[in-house]
Amino acid sequence: MKVCPYKALSVLESLGLNALSYKTCPATASVSACCTALQSTSLKTSVHDPSSPAYHISQANYWRVDNTQFYPSCIVQPRSASDLSTALSVLVSTNDNTPQCRFAIRAGGHSTLVGGTNVEYGVTIDLSVLNRTVYDEEKRIASIEPGARWKDVYGALAKYGVGVAGGRGGTVGVGGFLVGGGNSHHSALFGFACDSVVNFEIVLPNGTLTTANSTHNPRLFRALKGGSGNFGIVTRFDMETFPQPRNSIWGGIVTYEHDETNVNAQIKALIDFTANVKNDPYASLIPLYTYISTMDRPVIVNSLVYTKPYADPYPDAFKPFYLLSNISDTTRQTDLEGLVGELEPESGLHSNFFTVTFANDAAILKKAVEIQERLIRQVRKIAKSSEWNIKSLYQPLPVDLLWLTWDHIDDTALFDWVGETFMSELDDFARSVGGEYPYVYLNYAAESQNPLRSYGEENLEFLKAVAKEYDPHGIFQTQLHGGFKVTLA
Numbered sequence: 001m002k003v004c005p006y007k008a009l010s011v012l013e014s015l016g017l018n019a020l021s022y023k024t025c026p027a028t029a030s031v032s033a034c035c036t037a038l039q040s041t042s043l044k045t046s047v048h049d050p051s052s053p054a055y056h057i058s059q060a061n062y063w064r065v066d067n068t069q070f071y072p073s074c075i076v077q078p079r080s081a082s083d084l085s086t087a088l089s090v091l092v093s094t095n096d097n098t099p100q101c102r103f104a105i106r107a108g109g110h111s112t113l114v115g116g117t118n119v120e121y122g123v124t125i126d127l128s129v130l131n132r133t134v135y136d137e138e139k140r141i142a143s144i145e146p147g148a149r150w151k152d153v154y155g156a157l158a159k160y161g162v163g164v165a166g167g168r169g170g171t172v173g174v175g176g177f178l179v180g181g182g183n184s185h186h187s188a189l190f191g192f193a194c195d196s197v198v199n200f201e202i203v204l205p206n207g208t209l210t211t212a213n214s215t216h217n218p219r220l221f222r223a224l225k226g227g228s229g230n231f232g233i234v235t236r237f238d239m240e241t242f243p244q245p246r247n248s249i250w251g252g253i254v255t256y257e258h259d260e261t262n263v264n265a266q267i268k269a270l271i272d273f274t275a276n277v278k279n280d281p282y283a284s285l286i287p288l289y290t291y292i293s294t295m296d297r298p299v300i301v302n303s304l305v306y307t308k309p310y311a312d313p314y315p316d317a318f319k320p321f322y323l324l325s326n327i328s329d330t331t332r333q334t335d336l337e338g339l340v341g342e343l344e345p346e347s348g349l350h351s352n353f354f355t356v357t358f359a360n361d362a363a364i365l366k367k368a369v370e371i372q373e374r375l376i377r378q379v380r381k382i383a384k385s386s387e388w389n390i391k392s393l394y395q396p397l398p399v400d401l402l403w404l405t406w407d408h409i410d411d412t413a414l415f416d417w418v419g420e421t422f423m424s425e426l427d428d429f430a431r432s433v434g435g436e437y438p439y440v441y442l443n444y445a446a447e448s449q450n451p452l453r454s455y456g457e458e459n460l461e462f463l464k465a466v467a468k469e470y471d472p473h474g475i476f477q478t479q480l481h482g483g484f485k486v487t488l489a
Contacts, residue, residue, distance in 0.1 A: 034103075046077045292389050
């Protein structure tokens with residue numbers, strides 16, 4: 001690392017960014033064989049080095065702040081699938097097996113994996129310019145590019161009175177979400193969001209642009225639904241839509257005091273809701289047990305969503321939750337675009353996700369709350385961060401997402417320990433009562449977890465075989481930086 005050239009610091013200041021926080025840069029693009037090769041192609045105006053405003057704008061737009069601390073030698077922003085094919089072909093053919101030719105792929109930049117979407121000294125492929133959503137009214141298919149954000153997708157489709165099964169956070173990117181599976185407000189109706197994809201347009205590791213669907217490249221089509229970035233870079237997702245007129249969704253956030261009475265009632269209500277999801281698949285629930293240090297107290301938060309119009313005060317599926325006395329309630333008739341901002345995760349903080357899956361069992365949920373409360377007490381005594389949060393989202397399957405954020409980098413090891421301890425203790429307890437389940441949801445998984453292996457040996461061997469078929473030289477296992485690799489699962 002070295003001090004940024006004066007020109008780069010001037011660019012930062014002109015953008016209103018804090019130059020001191022960007023005071024180090026990698027070697028300039030000219031010493032990277034891959035960046036030099038990219039700049040000699042038709043992509044020249046889309047390749048940005050540390051002296052470019054576009055470079056620093058891209059760097060500043062990662063959700064997990066740790067990923068802004070990786071400084072690629074250059075960032076390439078393809079404007080079409082053809083551009084991306086050219087970029088990938090150049091990176092592979094020019095690869096000199098140095099760090100400067102490793103590459104990372106970033107769609108929305110929402111990953112919590114450190115280095116999962118950015119790379120030190122290498123080349124970051126930033127797909128943010130590939131962000132179009134096009135609707136075919138005759139086929140009722142939405143064609144969505146990987147750099148789009150879900151809030152914008154919903155807004156584009158609302159003009160036609162349709163929706164898709166997509167992300168529940170508005171700034172979450174399309175690309176990583178869909179190849180990781182994708183949990184949505186419509187999961188009980190349509191499965192994971194990837195189940196609604198009928199066709200992938202993809203650039204293979206050799207630069208070939210092709211498609212994968214049920215009749216063309218069917219094995220690749222299957223593998224892309226949860227197999228993550230092991231097979232190429234998807235440039236377009238063609239998704240089935242469903243009728244979703246404006247203001248046709250009931251939903252919002254309801255907040256409750258975190259006391260013993262409410263905790264016990266919440267757990268009972270959650271157990272009953274999960275057991276009956278099949279009876280009313282329009283009901284979607286995200287329950288959070290959350291501690292926010294600036295409030296210095298835990299609270300219970302429920303995101304309640306009903307994906308069709310509802311006239312009465314609340315749908316019957318949520319009745320047990322409405323028997324609890326609440327602090328606040330934002331539920332109303334709205335639409336997908338208006339709803340996804342309410343659970344928008346904080347950006348610009350250090351953060352991490354951990355996940356575990358277990359049986360729908362009240363004893364396991366009570367143990368989870370007990371572990372979380374103990375860990376909160378321990379963190380309060382030693383954390384250096386002035387702002388830190390520990391949140392658990394116990395959502396049906398049930399899948400638990402433990403979501404940790406903090407503002408002091410010295411606390412990274414502490415919060416990694418919190419995540420590992422929580423998951424280990426909860427998984428051990430679930431196993432002791434016969435309620436363990438091996439599945440690890442990839443989009444929630446921490447770097448230390450192994451989601452691809454959790455699919456089972458047969459599925460993992462299938463993914464390995466498909467990766468070998470479409471990437472025989474292992475480009476996406478070795479030259480691609482970060483992510484969950486089938487060869488390491």
